[in-house]
Amino acid sequence: MRDNRFFTINKALLLGCLGLMCTAAFAGLKVSAKELNDEYVYCVGSVSKVYSTAAVMQLVDEGKVSLDAPVTDYIPNFKMADSRYKDITVRMLMNHTSGIQGTTYVGPFLYGKENAFHDEVVFDTLAKQRLRCNPGEYSAYCNDGFDLLGVIVENVTGMSFGDYVARYLAAPTGGTSTSTGDKASLIENLAPAFSADGVRFENDVIMSIGAGGVYATASDTANFGAAFFRNADELLSEKAKSDMETLWQNTDDFKDRNGLGWDSVNDREYENTEVKVLGKGGDVDRNHAYLLVAPEEEISVAVLTNGGNSTLNQLVAEAILDACLEEEGLKLKEEGTSDFDISLDIPSSYDKYEGDYVINSGLGWDSVRISFPDHEYVHVENIGPLRSGGTDYGYTKDGSFVKLAYEVADSGINDIKPASNPEVLRFEEGTDGKVYIKIERKENLPEVGVSEISTYCGEKMEPNPISGELMAFWSGVCASEYMLSKDAYNSQTFDFPIVRLIVSEDVPGYLYCVTGMGTRILKIVDEENAVAFTTIPSSRNRDLLDIKAEANEGGVTLYCSNGWEFISDESIPTFDDGVGEVNLKANEAVWFNIGETRVNTDVIVASRPEDSVVYVYNKYGEPVYSSHIIGVKNSLPMPKDGKVMFIGGSEGKVILN
Structure with missing residues (x-):
C-alpha cells in the first residue's frame, strides 16, 4: 500500500460556504504517511463513473467484454424506441457518445433509505425514448449510460455491482469504507447532510449506482485513484489505463475532452507543463467530489465535501496538486493576458x-x-x-x-x-x-x-410556424401548472416538483418548460408533443427532454421522456377542514391545493406510515415544510395559495387533527 498524506478542513474557512465539511486526501509514492482516523464517508457522485468504467475494463482485460461490442450483447433486455440503439457500443457508454438523452430522473436521488424504484423504471423509460443523435456522433454527458455499465458488470459476473466494487476495486487498493447507495443504511460514519442555511436533512441515498452511487472516504477515493499510476497493477492493465485516458476526439478543442469514465484527460493548464492529469467531478444534492490523478508523477488527490460543488473541489484538488508538483521542481507555466483589438x-x-x-x-x-x-x-x-x-x-x-x-x-x-x-x-x-x-x-x-x-x-433556432389552432391548444396547456405525480416516495425531486409551461411570444412554435432543475426549450410538433430539438455537440446538450400532453377528465397529464409524470393543477382537490385523513398509494403523490379555511393555520399530523413523506409548498412552489428534515415537528404550516403533498412507499393512511 502506498504512503498517504491527508488534509482535513472543517467548517467554512477554505471555501467560504456556510456549513461546509470538507475532507481531502492525497496518495503518492514519495511522501511520508500520516494517518487520518474516523473519516466521514461521502457519496462521491459522478466520480462513481470512473469506478464503473474500471470495473468493465477489468472484464475487458479478462476477455469477458469487448469495448466495441453492442451493449445488447450483454444486456439483451435493453431496448429503445429508436432502432439506432442497436449500434450503441460499450465504449460509447464510457465516453458519453451513445446518443442516449441523459438521465432517467425517476428514483435516482433519494433521502434516507434505499429504494429500488429507479431500477424498476429505467429500462421502461429507455424503451420509450428516442436518441438525441447517431451513436458515436458527439459526446454529451449521459448518466443512463453508466447505469447500463453497472448492469453489464452484474450480468457478466453474476454479482451485484456494489459487491463487485467492494471486492475487486476497493479491497485491492486498501479501501475499507467504500460502498454503494443500495447499502446506504449500513454505511457507518456517513457525513451528515446540511442545507446551506444549516438545516439538517436525511442523508443522500443515490440509487443511480453505476452513474453516481459509490460512497467512500477521501482516503479510499485517493487510493483508488492511485491505481491509475504508471506501472500500478492492482486493478488494470497498462492497455486498459491507456484506453481510459485517451481523448475520444482530438480535433476540436470546444468539444468535450473526456476519455473513458474521466471528464478530463488532457487539462490544458497542465498540458502546457507536460504533466498528464486525469480528472473527474461529481455532484449529488449535498455531497460533492473531485478526483485528480497525475499518473506519471504518482499523485492522486480526492476532495469530498458536504456543501459547495465539484468545481470548488476541483480547484482545491488542483491547489494541492500544484503544491506537490512544485515540491518536485515542476512549476506551471504562467499564461499571458489576452489583448483584444x-x-x-x-x-x-x-x-x-x-x-x-x-x-x-x-x-x-x-x-x-x-x-x-x-x-x-x-x-x-x-x-x-x-x-x-x-x-x-x-x-x-x-x-x-x-x-x-x-x-x-x-x-x-x-x-x-x-x-x-x-x-x-x-x-x-x-x-x-x-x-x-x-x-x-x-x-x-x-x-x-x-x-x-x-x-x-x-x-x-429554425423557424417553426404553427397554426392558430395549435397555438391555442398549447396556450391552454400552459394555463395550468403541473405537479410531479409518480416517483419514489423519498425522491429528492419532490424538493422542486412543480413545472410550468410558457409559450414563446417571440419565437413562434416553441415553448419553455420551467422546472426546478432549470428551463428547457421545446419545439411544438402537434397537439400532443413538444420535443427537444438541439444538436449542440457538447455536454451543454445533456439531459434532453421530450414531453407528451394527454388530456383526460381531470385535466392534462404530461409524460416526459426522462420518466417524469405530471398532473395539472385543476385535477387536484382542495385541502379544507373536511380532509381528516389521506389514503396513500405506493409511490404516487396525493396533492391538494390549500383551501381558504386552512390558510395561516397549523395542521397536525397525528400519525403516518414510516415509509411516507409530507411536503408543504408556498405559492411559488418552494418547500416550506419537509418531513425529510431531521427533528421536524408534525405541525404543517398552511401558506396562502400553497399546496400540500403526501406520498408513501406502500399503501397506508395519514391521519390529521
Missing part, C-alpha cells in the same frame, strides 16, 4: 448569424436574439421568460467577439472596452448547415482559483 467594422458576411438562438449557460436553457447594430458590435438580447436584459460583444480581428464591460446603449460606442476576464464568443457552421455558438471564459472564484471553460453552448 476591437474593431467597429463587422464584415457583412456575419449578417447570416443574426437571429434567435437557444443558449445553455451551464445553469439552464434560455433564448436570445443576436443582432449587429450598424455592423459595429454584437447585441445579445435575452428573449426568454425571465427577460434578464442584454449583453454586448466587440468584434476582434481574429473573427471572435469579446464581451464588453458595458452595454453600448449605456456607455456609447466610443467608450467600449472588454470586460475583465471577458467571455469570448464565436460562431461555427456545422456540416449540416446548422449554426452553433462557442464560448471561452474564465470564472474567478474568490480565494479559490480560476475555472476555465471552452465549449459549444448554443444553436440557432
